[in-house]
Amino acid sequence: MSAPESGHDALAWWAAGLTMLVWSSSYPAITFGLRAFTPEELVVLRFLTASLCFAVPVALGWIRLPPRRDWPAVVLLALIGNVCYQLALCTAMTRISAGSAAVVIALVPAVTAV
Numbered sequence: 309m310s311a312p313e314s315g316h317d318a319l320a321w322w323a324a325g326l327t328m329l330v331w332s333s334s335y336p337a338i339t340f341g342l343r344a345f346t347p348e349e350l351v352v353l354r355f356l357t358a359s360l361c362f363a364v365p366v367a368l369g370w371i372r373l374p375p376r377r378d379w380p381a382v383v384l385l386a387l388i389g390n391v392c393y394q395l396a397l398c399t400a401m402t403r404i405s406a407g408s409a410a411v412v413i414a415l416v417p418a419v420t421a422v
Contacts, residue, residue, distance in 0.1 A: 335406035347398035
C-alpha cells in the first residue's frame with residue numbers, strides 16, 4: 309500500500325497537468341493566430357503577453373532580475389534560444405500542420421541525444 313498523497317503532491321500533479329495542457333495547446337493556438345497575424349507579429353504578441361505576465365512578480369520582488377553585468381549574455385541567449393526559435397516555428401507553421409510541427413519539436417531531444 310502506498311501512503312496517501314500530501315497536498316503538495318496533489319498540487320504538483322495539477323500543475324504538471326495544467327502545464328501539459330497549455331504547452332500542447334500552443335501549436336493549435338499558433339495556427340489560429342497565424343490566420344490574423346504574420347509570424348513576426350505573432351512572436352511579438354507572444355513575448356508582450358509573457359512580459360506582462362512576469363511584470364507583476366518582478367515588480368513585487370518575487371522574481372529578481374539578474375545583475376546588470378549579466379544582461380548582455382541574457383539578451384544574447386534570449387535572442388538565440390527564444391526569438392529565433394519562435395520565429396522559425398511560426399514561419400514553419402505557415403507551411404506545415406500543427407501536428408507535424410508538434411512531432412518535429414517532440415523529436416528534438418531524441419535527435420540531439422543521437
